[in-house]
Amino acid sequence: MPTDIEPLARHPKATRPGEKIGLHHSMCYGCGDEAPVGLRITVVAGEGVTTTATMKVEDWMQGGPGVIHGGVLSAAFDEVMGTTPLLLRKPVVTGHLAIDYAKPIPLGSTVHFTCEILGGVGRKIYTRAYAHLGDPDVLVAGAHALFIEIDLEKHFAGYRDKAVHAGE
């Protein structure tokens, strides 16, 4: 992370603390409520530029016997951290994502995520997140990620004809 990052302020019209931040879109693998397969994560705005989220670890998320697959956990962090810049009213995509896996996460557990925006430079937004299973003093994983602000229309312009819609 560069040393010259600036603090980033919550947008005055951002989702208020305690309220759910809206879906990226209904068929999103991370948050979509109509996606045939997905994490269905709901991210809740916190104070300042922070968020929280929870995810129940379902049987289909299994990697090693009895525990979550590392890629599923990575996707969950990506979703939570990628939603948090919406508090700035900035659409972003992931540029870089790094996960520290501290403890196995059993099937059936509920993962609690907390995320904060550390700051930014230009279009770059740096975030950090942690995960625990109910005791905030016992972390099971952590993550850092860099998100890049995009122009939504331009970024997805060449792909919209491939988009999958609910009911197809």
Ligand SMILES: CCCCCCCC(=O)SCCNC(=O)CCNC(=O)[C@H](O)C(C)(C)COP(=O)(O)OP(=O)(O)OC[C@H]1O[C@@H](n2cnc3c(N)ncnc32)[C@H](O)[C@@H]1OP(=O)(O)O
């Ligand atoms: C709202 C959408 C839903 C969000 C869902 C949850 C998040 C996701 O999973 S998004 C999906 C995964 N991510 C992607 O598909 C992104 C694919 N990558 C891209 O499209 C492009 O590389 C993109 C847009 C990130 C950057 O490209 P571009 O707009 O040309 O900008 P570019 O000039 O290369 O980079 C901007 C800055 O970021 C830096 N940067 C870009 N990638 C990285 C990286 N991996 N590591 C470090 N720095 C990086 C560049 O060095 C540059 O820095 P500076 O301004 O200091 O020169």
